[in-house]
Amino acid sequence: MKSKPLLLANIGQLLTLRASAPGPRRGAALSDLGILEDASVLCLGGKIVSVGKTKDALCDPWLKKNRRQVREIDCSGRVVLPGxxxxxxxxxxxxxxxxxxxxxxxxxxxxxxxxxxxxxxxxxxxxxxxxxxxxxxxxxxxxxxxxxxxxxxxxxxxxxxxxxxxxxxxxxxxxxxxxxxxxxxxxxxxxxxxxxxxxxxxxxxxxxxxxxxxxxxxxxxxxxxxxxxxxxxxxxxxxxxxxxxxxxxxxxxxxxxxxxxxxxxxxxxxxxxxxxxxxxxxxxxxxxxxxxxxxxxxxxxxxxxxxxxxxxxxxxxxxxxxxxxxxxxxxxxxxxxxxxxxxxxxxxxxxxxxxxxxxxxxxxxxxxxxxxLRIADQKGSIEPGKDADLAVFNLKDHREIPYWFGVNHCQLTILNGIAEERP
Ligand SMILES: [Zn+2]
CATH class of the missing domain: 3.20.20.140 (Metal-dependent hydrolases)
Incomplete structure (x- = not known):
């Protein structure tokens, strides 16, 4: 299984879960999702390489040069979070x-x-x-x-x-x-x-x-x-x-x-x-x-x-x-x-x-x-250097994920850089 370069653009809410302090989350830190709006994520070789505003991502010199080989996924304002x-x-x-x-x-x-x-x-x-x-x-x-x-x-x-x-x-x-x-x-x-x-x-x-x-x-x-x-x-x-x-x-x-x-x-x-x-x-x-x-x-x-x-x-x-x-x-x-x-x-x-x-x-x-599972160095948040594990939900607000119970709104999952569309 080989991963292709991927760019997720126009993300409405990107829940990065990036760390503001070392170690696992406790107490009030559980509520800190590190949300970026109008965001993009670039993944290469199964890893996340950059996370930021869509307009900044599109100015990235590497991306400008290599845009042809990159699969672009337009998230159209949807919610993206770590797998x-x-x-x-x-x-x-x-x-x-x-x-x-x-x-x-x-x-x-x-x-x-x-x-x-x-x-x-x-x-x-x-x-x-x-x-x-x-x-x-x-x-x-x-x-x-x-x-x-x-x-x-x-x-x-x-x-x-x-x-x-x-x-x-x-x-x-x-x-x-x-x-x-x-x-x-x-x-x-x-x-x-x-x-x-x-x-x-x-x-x-x-x-x-x-x-x-x-x-x-x-x-x-x-x-x-x-x-x-x-x-x-x-x-x-x-x-x-x-x-x-x-x-x-x-x-x-x-x-x-x-x-x-x-x-x-x-x-x-x-x-x-x-x-x-x-x-x-x-x-x-x-x-x-x-x-x-x-x-x-x-x-x-x-x-x-x-x-x-x-x-x-x-x-x-x-x-x-x-x-x-x-x-x-x-x-x-x-x-x-x-x-x-x-x-x-x-x-x-x-x-x-x-x-x-x-x-x-x-x-x-x-x-x-x-x-x-003691894999937090590689998994569980969307930060440069971590594995490209992401889920795209066909929703505008992350609170809708537990709200629509028993209904699957997950549209696309990226597993170690490999995109799997919902059948
Ligand atoms: Zn059990």
């Missing part, structure tokens, strides 16, 4: 979970569905049976759909294989799909998603397998940058999660965790490991919010899961933001609890149910998502 960085997805699965969907509608809760053989375990069967080629094709289709909603960088977790061969197969599918997609994929090993059925009531034996066999095998093949664990009631205990974090660290993985989705787990023992992100955080106490605020660990909210599970409770984003925690937003794209890959939908839920402003939601889904 979304979706820092929490589970895209390697074989089938939708329609039984869970119907059971939940008729009143069963998350744990009752799991008890009845639904939940994560039912996706395990599908992934174990699927070939790597099938998983790769499904994942590639999902990545293309994500791009059509404005996402240019995505974290992708394994975690529906849960035996050595199926976890390696899932991560290899991620690698194979990533090579065929112009965007950026950050792979995460989530062998500790749940205890698979063959280890029922022997969770310690499974944790040992994850730590002693799976992690070294994944590390040796360089298949994942992060390791993740689902620490909650019905999944792994805090003690087991700590063992998994220790092993992950020894195997050279950066860390992230699912925590506080169903019940409260103290965060302090995890913060000692300096995880890149702790995700969900529906249940958390005030002291832990203060501890998070004192760290660089990102709190990633995934309101799509609260919405789809029909919960009335959402994470208390205002408490986190007021305390100075770095917050990000992800889709949690997965077949059980959040079958959406639309970041604008997650943003809309963050606005309506978590009382985040449109600007805060945009920052959380771009530059702070990049911090959550």
């Amino acid at each position: 979304f960085v979706d820092s929490h997805t589970h895209p390697v699965f074989a089938h939708p979970r329609l039984i869970d969907f119907e059971k939940r509608i008729s009143g069963a809760n998350y744990e009752e569905i799991a008890e009845a053989g639904g939940g994560i375990r039912s996706s395990i069967v599908g992934v174990r049976k699927a070939t790597k080629a099938v998983l790769t094709q499904k994942l590639l289709a999902a990545l293309r759909d994500m791009a059509s909603y404005g996402t240019t960088a995505v974290e992708a977790k394994s975690g529906y294989g849960l035996d050595l061969a199926s976890e390696l197969k899932s991560l290899e599918a991620i690698r194979a799909a990533a090579r065929q997609w112009p965007g950026t994929v950050v792979p995460t090993f989530l062998g500790a998603h749940t205890v698979p059925p063959e280890y029922r009531r022997r969770s310690q034996a499974y944790v040992d397998l994850v730590c002693n066999e799976m992690m070294p095998a994944v590390a040796k093949r360089k298949l994942a940058r992060f390791a993740d664990v689902f620490c909650d009631r019905g999944a792994f205990s805090a003690q087991e999660a700590e063992q998994i974090f220790r092993a992950a660290e020894e195997n050279g993985f950066a860390l992230r965790a699912h925590i506080g989705q169903l019940s409260e787990t103290r965060l302090a023992p995890f913060l000692r490991f300096n995880p890149a992100s702790l995700d969900h955080l529906d249940y958390v106490n005030e002291a832990d919010v203060r501890a998070l605020a004192a760290s660089d660990t990102v709190a990633t909210f995934v309101p799509g899961a609260n919405y789809f599970l029909g919960l009335s409770r959402y994470p208390n984003a205002r408490q986190f933001i007021a305390a100075g925690v770095v917050v990000a937003l992800g889709t949690d794209y997965n077949p059980g609890s959040s079958p959406t890959l639309s970041v604008p939908m997650a943003m809309s839920l963050a606005c309506t149910h978590m009382k985040m402003s449109a600007a805060e939601a945009i920052t959380a889904a771009t530059i702070n998502g990049a911090w959550a």
